[in-house]
Amino acid sequence: MATKIKGIDISTWQGTPDFSKVKAAGVQFVIARAGYGQNNIDKQFRRNASECNRLGIPFGVYWFSYALNAEMARQEARYCLEAVKGYRLEYPIFFDLEYDTVRYAKQNGVTITKALATQMVKAFCSEIEAAGYYAANYMNNDYAKNMFDMAALKQFDVWYAWYNATINRSDAGLWQYSSSGKVNGISGNVDLDYALKDYPTIIKNAGLNGFEKPSTSKPEEADPDAGVPEWQRAAFDKLVEQGVITTPEHWKGRLAQQITVGEVMAIVANTIKD
Numbered sequence: 001m002a003t004k005i006k007g008i009d010i011s012t013w014q015g016t017p018d019f020s021k022v023k024a025a026g027v028q029f030v031i032a033r034a035g036y037g038q039n040n041i042d043k044q045f046r047r048n049a050s051e052c053n054r055l056g057i058p059f060g061v062y063w064f065s066y067a068l069n070a071e072m073a074r075q076e077a078r079y080c081l082e083a084v085k086g087y088r089l090e091y092p093i094f095f096d097l098e099y100d101t102v103r104y105a106k107q108n109g110v111t112i113t114k115a116l117a118t119q120m121v122k123a124f125c126s127e128i129e130a131a132g133y134y135a136a137n138y139m140n141n142d143y144a145k146n147m148f149d150m151a152a153l154k155q156f157d158v159w160y161a162w163y164n165a166t167i168n169r170s171d172a173g174l175w176q177y178s179s180s181g182k183v184n185g186i187s188g189n190v191d192l193d194y195a196l197k198d199y200p201t202i203i204k205n206a207g208l209n210g211f212e213k214p215s216t217s218k219p220e221e222a223d224p225d226a227g228v229p230e231w232q233r234a235a236f237d238k239l240v241e242q243g244v245i246t247t248p249e250h251w252k253g254r255l256a257q258q259i260t261v262g263e264v265m266a267i268v269a270n271t272i273k274d
Contacts, residue, residue: 003195003196003197003198004194004195004196005028005029005194005195005198006026006027006028006029006192006193006194007027007028007029007030007031007174007192007193007194007195008022008027008030008031008181008183008186008190008191008192008193009030009031009032009033009062009176009190009191009193010030010031010032010033010044010048010186010190010191011032011033011042011044012033012042012043012044012045013188014044014186014187014188014190015044015186015187015188016044016047017048017051017185017186018185018186019048019051019052019054019055019057019185020055020185021184021185022057022183022184022185022186023055023057024184024185025183025184025185027057027183028057028058028195029057029058029059029060029090029091029193029195029199030048030052030057030058030059030060031059031060031061031062031091031094031159031174031193032044032045032048032049032052032059032060032061032062033045033061033062033063033064034061034062034063034080034083034084034093035063035064035079035080035083036063036064036065036066037064037065037066037067037076038066038072038075038076038079039079041083045061045083049061049084049087050087053087053088058090058091058199058200059089059090059091060089060090060091060092060093060094060199061080061083061084061089061091061093061094062093062094062095062096062138062159063076063077063079063080063093063094063095063096063124064096064098064100064101065095065096065097065101065120065124066100066101066104066105067097067101067105067120067124068105068108068110069110069116069119069120070116070119070120070122070123071123072120073095073119073120073121073123073124074123074124074126074127076095076124077093077095077123077124077125077127077128078127080093080128081093081127081128081131081133084133088209088210089133089203089209089210090199090200090203090204090209091134091195091199091200091203092133092134092135092136092157092159092173092174092199092203093128093133093134093135093136094135094136094137094138094159094174095120095121095124095125095128095135095136095137095138096138097112097117097120097121097137097138097139097143097147098138098143112147114146114147114148114149115149117143117147117148118148118149118152118153121137121148121153121156122152122153125137125156132207132208132209132210133208133209134157134199134202134203134206134208134209135156135157136156136157136158136159136173136174137153137156137157137158137159138158138159138160138161139158139159139160139161140160140161140162141160141161141162141168144158144160144169154171157172157173157174157197158171158172158173158174159172159173159174159175159176159193160172160174160175160176161176161179162175162176162177163176163177163178163179164177167196172196173195173196173197173199174193174194174195174196174197175193175194175196176191176192176193177192177193177194178191178192179191224253224254224256225252225253225254225255225256226256227256228255228256232255233255236248236251236255239267244267244270245267245270246270
């Protein structure tokens with residue numbers, strides 16, 4: 001496990017963290033709840049996002065789903081995208097479908113089956129990707145086995161809740177390893193996470209989340225004749241045209257250089273007919 005970056009995930013339940021203390025405690029990234037359901041923005045999201053950006057703490061977000069079908073999940077993605085506008089996100093946007101999602105759906109006459117849950121993940125994450133953001137899915141071991149068709153979702157990274165000393169999956173990008181952590185600057189418990197991928201580098205190199213993809217083209221070479229007056233360039237072209245200068249490539253790039261007496265004599269001699 002080469003990459004293991006320390007982070008936390010938070011929502012309104014963590015109140016108003018002192019992010020300066022959080023950063024000083026060694027937290028290297030934050031996953032903040034942007035909202036839940038049909039456009040319910042987390043009460044602390046704006047503050048959490050602004051503080052992370054202000055202090056240079058890389059962060060991503062999750063949206064807790066109360067969708068009843070795939071189209072509602074897609075709409076939740078749109079709400080989430082609107083919520084994150086104007087913020088610098090260096091971690092993914094995660095879809096979060098949990099037991100309370102299933103409970104709520106059942107109360108509303110909908111049974112979320114494995115097939116439906118998988119469709120909802122696809123709908124949400126595809127909408128996020130279509131907007132140019134990095135999408136991923138949250139789950140625990142139970143849902144990985146029984147609620148999601150993992151083969152059908154293999155294109156999306158996994159944020160995996162597994163409260164043990166070692167992780168039992170090799171495909172997780174983020175590992176939530178505790179729900180009872182203590183971090184200076186936060187009152188009460190907080191979820192603790194490890195990033196198992198260098199998401200800021202991956203996202204920036206791919207040009208996602210609003211970042212401009214680094215250019216792979218070579219920078220244009222400076223024109224060595226830059227600054228040469230146009231009348232001198234015109235004179236050079238005329239001498240080439242009239243056959244006075246027979247090796248123009250030799251002189252290209254040297255128009256701004258000093259010329260020796262010997263070179264002048266050679267050019268003049270070239271104009272003399274035998």
